[in-house]
Amino acid sequence: MDQDFMNRFMPRVVDVLFRDRQHWNNHQYEVVIPSTQMCNMGYVVSGEGKLEINEESYKLRKGCFYHISPPGVRLRFTTESTNPLIYIAVHFDYRLIEWEGRELTSKVSRTSLRLPHVVELDSVTRAEEQFRQMLQIWNDKCPGYEWRSRDFLIHLLDQLEGMQTSKPLSELRAEQSIHRAMEHVHERFREPLNREQMAQYCSLSVSYFSLLFKKYTGYSYVQYLHKVRLEKAKMLLRNGFAPISEIARDIGYEDPLYFSKLFTREVGLSPRDYRKG
Structure with missing residues (x-):
């Protein structure tokens, strides 16, 4: 499974x-x-x-x-x-x-x-x-x-x-490619890394990359990128006093309003309320 x-x-x-x-x-x-x-x-x-x-x-x-x-x-x-x-x-x-x-x-x-x-x-x-x-x-x-x-x-x-039999080599290589992509996202999440760039980074077609990423992570590539960025935003909100617009830019969102809407939708609280809580 x-x-x-x-x-x-x-x-x-x-x-x-x-x-x-x-x-x-x-x-x-x-x-x-x-x-x-x-x-x-x-x-x-x-x-x-x-x-x-x-x-x-x-x-x-x-x-x-x-x-x-x-x-x-x-x-x-x-x-x-x-x-x-x-x-x-x-x-x-x-x-x-x-x-x-x-x-x-x-x-x-x-x-x-x-x-x-x-x-x-x-x-x-x-x-x-x-x-x-x-x-x-x-x-x-x-x-x-x-x-x-x-x-x-x-x-x-x-x-x-x-306990099942070992995975075939092709599947192991595919899994390794996605793990490399995940590590790349964690290291460079601030950059505008779109799906096409990540597929090229993994030497995969865009459609196959999307299929594999969903299979091994449970998220689409865009969902995963948002997840990594928002976890970083939570840490910055909890541990500092930087303006929300600055935090948005620091994690890769140039539009603070878009960041606030995304954060509220995914977390259930606005960035401001999360910080107060």
């Missing part, structure tokens, strides 16, 4: 369950859900079985992580009585949130999480420990158990993404 997705990812854990032999006895070793109502992920503690998502089939065994998203897919778990699938399941849903100034917007995502549906993990013992801790937190129902479970879920997904 890329940085933009994780920045906006806000899950809600619905349930954490231990699916044992008794569970399979009660369901005759088959569970079918024609259309899932929430997302599902889990870790196989022991046994063997099969997971079918729509028309695709995956084998499950000890050490496998699985995830099923988005809601609305056909799900089928099967196993055998001789070696039943024992696993910890986490049911959750999520929204993608975004701040625009002081306004928060959110939307339901209908796309799958950017992970393979089934992953056989290398660090089996550690993964099992983490899932068992999450199960314990949920079952104990101590104060704060919901946000702690949510924190575990975010951490697990982020960690699993990091």
Whole structure:
């Protein structure tokens, strides 16, 4: 999952369950859900079985992580009585949130999480420990158990993404180019650095540069430049007494009125009120 997705990812854990032999006895070793109502992920503690998502089939065994998203897919778990699938399941849903100034917007995502549906993990013992801790937190129902479970879920997904195979060389080079661009912005934000100049600096076309910048930072290039400049403006407003027009020019805005409007829109306070606060 890329940085933009994780920045906006806000899950809600619905349930954490231990699916044992008794569970399979009660369901005759088959569970079918024609259309899932929430997302599902889990870790196989022991046994063997099969997971079918729509028309695709995956084998499950000890050490496998699985995830099923988005809601609305056909799900089928099967196993055998001789070696039943024992696993910890986490049911959750999520929204993608975004701040625009002081306004928060959110939307339901209908796309799958950017992970393979089934992953056989290398660090089996550690993964099992983490899932068992999450199960314990949920079952104990101590104060704060919901946000702690949510924190575990975010951490697990982020960690699993990091366990995936190494990125291809072309993707690594693209990522390095954007990091160079970000460093360049931080060093020279006072200068009139437009998107075309930055694309040329990275030896990329303007359209490809824009696509990559959004992918790796979560912001358009112009949004990121404003963000860096406004963070500097906040520091100058907090720690000094320079006129607002001078601060505007110092961070790269020749028009103080434009700076004030931009600052108010993004921060939720005018530069003057921010300084007083």
